[in-house]
Amino acid sequence: MSRLIRAIIDTQALRHNLNVIRARAGRARVIAVVKANAYGHGLVSAALAIQDAGAFAVARLEEGMSLRAAGITARVILLEGVFSRSQLEDAAQDQLDLVIHDTRQIELLEQTGGAARFALWIKIDTGMNRLGFAPRDFPAALKRIRMLRSAPRELRLMTHLACADERDGEVTRAQLERFAAACEGLRLETSVVNSAGLLCGAAPDSHWVRPGLALYGASPFEDSTAADFGLQPVMTLVSSVLTVREVSKGERVGYGGAWTAPRAARVAIIAAGYGDGVHRSFAPGTPVLIRKQRAPLVGRVSMDMIAVDVTGIAGIDVGTPAILWGEGLPVEEVARHAGTIPYELLCSVSQRVPLEPR
Numbered sequence: 210m211s212r213l214i215r216a217i218i219d220t221q222a223l224r225h226n227l228n229v230i231r232a233r234a235g236r237a238r239v240i241a242v243v244k245a246n247a248y249g250h251g252l253v254s255a256a257l258a259i260q261d262a263g264a265f266a267v268a269r270l271e272e273g274m275s276l277r278a279a280g281i282t283a284r285v286i287l288l289e290g291v292f293s294r295s296q297l298e299d300a301a302q303d304q305l306d307l308v309i310h311d312t313r314q315i316e317l318l319e320q321t322g323g324a325a326r327f328a329l330w331i332k333i334d335t336g337m338n339r340l341g342f343a344p345r346d347f348p349a350a351l352k353r354i355r356m357l358r359s360a361p362r363e364l365r366l367m368t369h370l371a372c373a374d375e376r377d378g379e380v381t382r383a384q385l386e387r388f389a390a391a392c393e394g395l396r397l398e399t400s401v402v403n404s405a406g407l408l409c410g411a412a413p414d415s416h417w418v419r420p421g422l423a424l425y426g427a428s429p430f431e432d433s434t435a436a437d438f439g440l441q442p443v444m445t446l447v448s449s450v451l452t453v454r455e456v457s458k459g460e461r462v463g464y465g466g467a468w469t470a471p472r473a474a475r476v477a478i479i480a481a482g483y484g485d486g487v488h489r490s491f492a493p494g495t496p497v498l499i500r501k502q503r504a505p506l507v508g509r510v511s512m513d514m515i516a517v518d519v520t521g522i523a524g525i526d527v528g529t530p531a532i533l534w535g536e537g538l539p540v541e542e543v544a545r546h547a548g549t550i551p552y553e554l555l556c557s558v559s560q561r562v563p564l565e566p567r
């Protein structure tokens with residue numbers, strides 16, 4: 210029986226990537242970003258594999274609580290903070306750090322007291338216009354936090370870069386200037402860069418770096434792959450051939466007959482479809498790695514299957530493995546064919562796809 214689609218997770222590669230990141234981070238400490246189920250790699254198992262990262266960041270309270278339930282004692286930061294009293298209490302119980310990006314969150318702390326239970330990260334919006342206090346509102350927010358009845362255990366400052374993946378860096382420079390101006394004279398620790406900012410060397414003097422994508426062995430840049438930075442892919446999404454068929458010139462393949470064989474062709478039907486997270490936006494020509502060769506996807510992606518033109522590739526039979534992305538086929542390359550970014554492909558691998566250690 211051939212094995213259906215699965216995501217092989219190489220925790221060795223994850224640890225390797227953490228070391229590459231550490232070397233780049235210099236004296237800054239690493240906050241490993243494990244939101245969205247560790248970008249699809251399995252929240253708890255990924256975090257356990259890199260426990261020595263020293264700090265983790267997640268988007269939701271439940272994710273932070275899962276890490277604690279799994280016995281992880283490292284610092285865990287809630288990137289969006291909390292939104293209610295009960296969430297605040299849960300976060301305190303589990304000793305989760307809070308990002309404070311909105312005055313409502315300061316009000317919560319004022320009303321409930323006990324800010325001493327928390328390390329707080331005040332987020333300054335330096336141009337992303339998503340979360341955070343505008344530089345002109347930040348001094349008032351800081352003042353309110355400093356006037357809380359019980360002082361937070363720690364107080365730090367952060368911001369997020371909108372365009373760190375762009376080579377020219379003008380937007381990033383402006384954001385860094387605004388951040389430096391807001392932080393001036395405060396002597397508080399700071400955190401600025403994501404993977405792109407770290408890999409391109411923005412903000413070399415901040416105290417904490419926040420890589421996500423790079424940890425998983427993918428590049429955030431359009432024009433480079435992870436290997437250029439010495440990073441290794443952590444996830445390999447692999448399935449196998451369900452059947453092989455010979456089609457003659459002029460025959461059409463798949464829904465809508467969207468592909469017409471331009472010549473006699475061998476087509477492998479592979480057990481992977483949009484039900485697994487292989488999106489329907491995967492364009493004809495998207496490479497699939499089979500017997501170490503890139504074979505082009507033909508026709509439309511179905512729920513459970515794709516068709517690949519394997520004409521001229523020897524040794525393909527029922528059960529032959531086919532890699533959708535990962536080892537030997539960078540997820541960045543596949544993402545370009547799918548009109549998306551590696552982030553989206555990695556974290557939309559669906560529930561029915563088992564994650565297996567390598």
Ligand SMILES: *Cc1c(COP(=O)(O)O)cnc(C)c1O
Nearest residue numbers: 242369403404405419420421422
């Ligand atoms: C997701 C996220 C990161 C990590 O971004 P990558 O591009 O994956 O490195 C860092 N900081 C914040 C605030 C985030 O939301």
